Structures are given as C-alpha cells and as structure tokens.
Amino acid sequence: MQLLKERILLEGQNLGNGILKIDSLLNHQLDPRLMQAMGQEFSRRFEGIAVDRILTAEISGIAPALMTAVELDVPVVYARKKQPVTMRGKIFVESAPSHTKGGMVDLMVSGEFLRAGERVLIIDDFLASGQTLMALARLAMAAGAEVVGVGVVVEKSFEGGRDAMHNAGFIMPIHALATIVNMDHGKIELA
Amino acid sequence: MQLLKERILLEGQNLGNGILKIDSLLNHQLDPRLMQAMGQEFSRRFEGIAVDRILTAEISGIAPALMTAVELDVPVVYARKKQPVTMRGKIFVESAPSHTKGGMVDLMVSGEFLRAGERVLIIDDFLASGQTLMALARLAMAAGAEVVGVGVVVEKSFEGGRDAMHNAGFIMPIHALATIVNMDHGKIELA
Numbered sequence: 001m002q003l004l005k006e007r008i009l010l011e012g013q014n015l016g017n018g019i020l021k022i023d024s025l026l027n028h029q030l031d032p033r034l035m036q037a038m039g040q041e042f043s044r045r046f047e048g049i050a051v052d053r054i055l056t057a058e059i060s061g062i063a064p065a066l067m068t069a070v071e072l073d074v075p076v077v078y079a080r081k082k083q084p085v086t087m088r089g090k091i092f093v094e095s096a097p098s099h100t101k102g103g104m105v106d107l108m109v110s111g112e113f114l115r116a117g118e119r120v121l122i123i124d125d126f127l128a129s130g131q132t133l134m135a136l137a138r139l140a141m142a143a144g145a146e147v148v149g150v151g152v153v154v155e156k157s158f159e160g161g162r163d164a165m166h167n168a169g170f171i172m173p174i175h176a177l178a179t180i181v182n183m184d185h186g187k188i189e190l191a
Numbered sequence: 192m193q194l195l196k197e198r199i200l201l202e203g204q205n206l207g208n209g210i211l212k213i214d215s216l217l218n219h220q221l222d223p224r225l226m227q228a229m230g231q232e233f234s235r236r237f238e239g240i241a242v243d244r245i246l247t248a249e250i251s252g253i254a255p256a257l258m259t260a261v262e263l264d265v266p267v268v269y270a271r272k273k274q275p276v277t278m279r280g281k282i283f284v285e286s287a288p289s290h291t292k293g294g295m296v297d298l299m300v301s302g303e304f305l306r307a308g309e310r311v312l313i314i315d316d317f318l319a320s321g322q323t324l325m326a327l328a329r330l331a332m333a334a335g336a337e338v339v340g341v342g343v344v345v346e347k348s349f350e351g352g353r354d355a356m357h358n359a360g361f362i363m364p365i366h367a368l369a370t371i372v373n374m375d376h377g378k379i380e381l382a
Contacts, residue, residue, distance in 0.1 A: 013277075021277040028278070029304045030253075030267040032260040059249045059269075062221075063257050069223040076221040078250075086204075086212040087219070113220045 001041050001177040005190050007034065008154070008178055014186050018128070018156060026125055026153060027060045038177060039067025042123060042151045045175040046072075049148050052118040053077060055136055057107055060125040064153050068123050077114060079107040079136060092142045096135035099128055107135050109143075116144030127152040127176060130161030130168075137170055150174045157181050157191065192232050192368040196381050198225065199345070199369055205377050209319070209347060217316055217344060218251045229368060230258030233314060233342045236366040237263075240339050243309040244268060246327055248298055251316040255344050259314050268305060270298040270327060283333045287326035290319055298326050300334070307335030318343040318367060321352030321359075328361055341365045348372050348382065 013021040025031055042064070054076045056065035062078050069076045080087065090111030098105045114120070120140040124133060127150075137147045147170070155162065155176030162174055182189035204212040216222055233255070245267045247256035253269050260267045271278065281302030289296045305311070311331040315324060318341075328338045338361070346353065346367030353365055373380035 015277060019276060023275075023277050023301065024303065027275065028268060028271065028301060030257055030260065030269070032257060032264065032267070035257065036261060059253070059271075062250070062253045066221055066223060066226065066254050066257060069221065070227060073223065076223070077219060078221070080219065084214075084218065085210060086206060086214050110214065110219060112215065 001038070003034065003037055004153070004178045008190065009188065012188050014183050014188050018159060018183055020154065020156070020180065020183065020188065022154070026063070030063050035063050035067045038064050038153060039071045041177055042068040042175070043071035045151060046121060046149050046173070049121070049173075050119050051121040051148060053114070053120050053145075054123050055079070055109070055114070055120050055140055056123050057081070057132060057136060061123060064125065065123040068121070068151065077109055079109050079139060081105050081107065083108055092139045094135040094138045094142070096131040097129070099126070107132070107139060109139050111143065114140060114143035114145055118145040119148045120145045121148055122150045123152070125153050127155040127161045127174070128159040130164040133161070134165060134168060134170065147172050152176050153178065155179045156183070158183065192229070194225065194228055195344070195369045199381065200379065203379050205374050205379050209350060209374055211345065211347070211371065211374065211379065213345070217254070221254050226254050226258045229255050229344060230262045232368055233259040233366070234262035236342065237312060237340050237364070240312070241310050242312040242339060244305070244311050244336075245314050246270070246300070246305070246311050246331055247314050248272070248323060248327060252314060255316065256314040259312070259342065263312075268300055270300050270330060272296050272298065274299055283330045285326040285329045285333070287322040288320070290317070298323070298330060300330050302334065305331060305334035305336055309336040310339045311336045312339055313341045314343070316344050318346040318352045318365070319350040321355040324352070325356060325359060325361065338363050343367050344369065346370045347374070349374065
C-alpha cells in the first residue's frame with residue numbers, strides 16, 4: 001500500500017531493538033483518511049473470502065479493524081487484555097508474550113461475541129513474532145470458529161512471524177499493507 | 192439518537208452500582224453501521240464549531256472518536272493509560288479515578304500530538320462522574336489547546352458529571368447521544 005509506505009518512511013522512527021515508532025499514524029494518533037484507505041485495502045486483499053466477524057486485540061488493532069469492518073459490514077470484537085467488570089460468563093483466554101512490555105499478556109474474548117461456525121478475519125497492527133496473532137487465532141478456534149485470513153498493517157518480516165505461523169500450521173492467507181525487511185543500524189527498509 | 196437508545200434498551204444490562212454493560216455495541220464488540228451513525232450524529236451536533244483535532248482515551252473511546260474524525264476529517268489522538276516504549280520527549284499527564292477498576296488511572300498524551308492553539312473536540316464513551324473528561328480537558332489545556340466541545344456516547348445523568356464539569360468551569364457544549372437518567376433497581380431508564 002503505497003500511501004502507507006510513504007507515511008512510514010516519512011514519519012516512522014526506528015527506536016532500536018526492532019521497535020518501530022509510528023505513533024503519528026497508528027499507535028497514538030490516527031489519520032482518518034489513511035485509516036479509511038487501510039480498511040478499503042484490507043477489503044480488497046480479502047475479496048472473495050466470506051467473513052462473518054473481525055477479531056482484533058486492544059488497543060492499536062481497533063482502528064484498522066473497525067475501518068475494515070465498515071467496508072465488509074461485519075461486527076468487530078476486540079480481545080481485552082484485562083478482564084472488565086462487564087465480562088462475565090464463558091470467556092476464552094489465550095496468552096502471548098508482549099513485544100513492548102515484556103512478560104505475557106492475556107487476550108480475552110467473551111463467548112457472547114465469538115461463535116462456533118463463524119468465519120473470522122483477524123486484523124491487527126503488527127506482525128512481528130506472530131505470537132499475538134496466533135493467540136487470536138487460537139481464541140477463534142477455541143470458540144469453534146474458522147480463521148479465514150489475517151491482515152496486519154505492518155509486517156516486520158525479519159522477525160520471522162509469518163514463517164512461525166506457517167510452521168505452527170496456520171495456513172490461512174496473511175496480508176500485510178507494508179512490510180519492513182530490515183531495521184538494522186537505524187534503517188527502516190521496506191519491501 | 193433513537194437507534195442508539197433502542198440498542199441500549201435491547202442489549203444493555205444493568206449490572207448494579209451504576210454499571211451499564213453495553214459490550215455488544217461499544218465496549219467489546221463494535222457494530223460498524225452503528226458506529227458510523229454515531230460519528231455522523233456527533234458531526235451534526237457540533238456543526239458550525241471549527242475542530243482541529245479529536246482527543247479521546249483508550250480503549251473504548253477510540254471507535255466513536257475515529258468515526259467522528261472520518262466525518263470531520265481531522266486527526267484523533269487517544270490518551271494512553273500506560274506509557275508505551277515509543278512515547279518519549281514532552282508528555283502531558285493527568286489522572287482520573289477509574290470508574291470500573293478502582294484507584295487512579297493516568298492519561299498521557301505526547302506533546303507531538305496536542306499543540307498550542309488547536310481547537311480540540313473531546314469524544315469518549317461515557318459521561319459518568321465527569322472525572323475522565325475533565326482530565327482529558329486538562330491535558331488539552333496543558334498543551335495550550337482550547338476544548339471546543341465534549342461528546343459522549345452515553346451519559347449517566349444521575350451521576351452528576353455534567354454539573355460537576357460546569358461547576359469546575361468547563362463551559363463548552365456537552366452532547367450525549369443517549370442519556371440514562373435512572374439505573375435504580377435494575378432499571379435502564381433513558382431520557
């Protein structure tokens with residue numbers, strides 16, 4: 001997605017240790033026109049694949065997931081990382097290591113909003129190690145739903161997450177709107 | 192907003208202690224058509240007021256803020272509750288009591304995304320005690336910005352937040368898309 005690549009090159013900062021700062025367009029500030037374009041592009045990438053529901057994780061997955069949902073006209077459910085007081089009854093829980101915080105983080109979805117037989121599209125901000133995306137996929141599978149695709153705004157291909165997902169048996173199509181192949185020595189090198 | 196009121200009556204649950212569960216439409220699952228309608232309604236309510244930026248708080252403010260931003264074509268910044276590794280340099284911080292978690296929660300915005308002279312519209316999910324909205328307003332004011340309006344999806348008027356804000360000197364227009372006047376004895380009574 002050319003517009004996104006240009007914005008990453010213009011506004012992205014390589015903070016070292018594989019951490020890409022794109023707070024100006026995804027992780028703190030949101031540009032609604034760019035978000036709309038992302039939603040349209042995800043919709044285009046997954047054209048022909050029936051989707052009943054989009055699954056994402058709070059916090060930074062919400063905006064791209066919602067804009068994709070606007071295009072596909074399906075509900076979004078966002079996995080919570082802390083159990084809110086309103087979350088009761090059957091809850092699906094999976095864990096993934098936190099890339100930026102250290103330690104493990106739980107991802108929780110109420111059984112009200114993930115149902116057996118649904119065709120689920122996962123949308124999130126980053127594909128790095130793939131651990132968060134695999135935890136989301138396991139949440140959907142635990143509910144008896146089928147993951148029909150995975151879309152991420154930015155893939156850091158040098159972290160190997162796509163291969164890790166394939167090796168773990170996740171064979172659904174995975175689309176990234178921008179792919180960063182190298183962040184060594186302060187670089188931000190896009191595919 | 193009639194559609195929202197109908198959905199709250201249909202899907203909302205009164206969990207006691209003033210806690211309204213509307214996870215099916217705002218706090219866990221998002222309906223993109225309803226969200227679009229909310230954005231359009233906020234845009235209509237604040238028609239004629241120039242807005243440079245929308246300010247909200249993670250997590251549940253993001254969706255209504257983004258859909259309003261789509262209508263107004265202005266950027267959104269969402270206050271973070273934990274400082275991400277990417278947040279460096281000048282940071283504005285305010286605290287507010289957490290309604291659902293107990294204790295105080297910090298709200299942080301980078302100085303990169305709130306600027307002196309900007310006209311800021313605050314959008315959030317709930318107006319209850321008004322403490323979170325006042326903390327957001329103080330963030331904007333600390334940056335030298337002007338808060339030109341406050342929009343919330345649901346106001347719980349029986350918690351007195353609107354009066355508390357007026358008494359604290361916040362005289363900008365405040366619009367709620369739905370107002371709940373009473374939650375005693377398991378009721379959900381809308382204005």
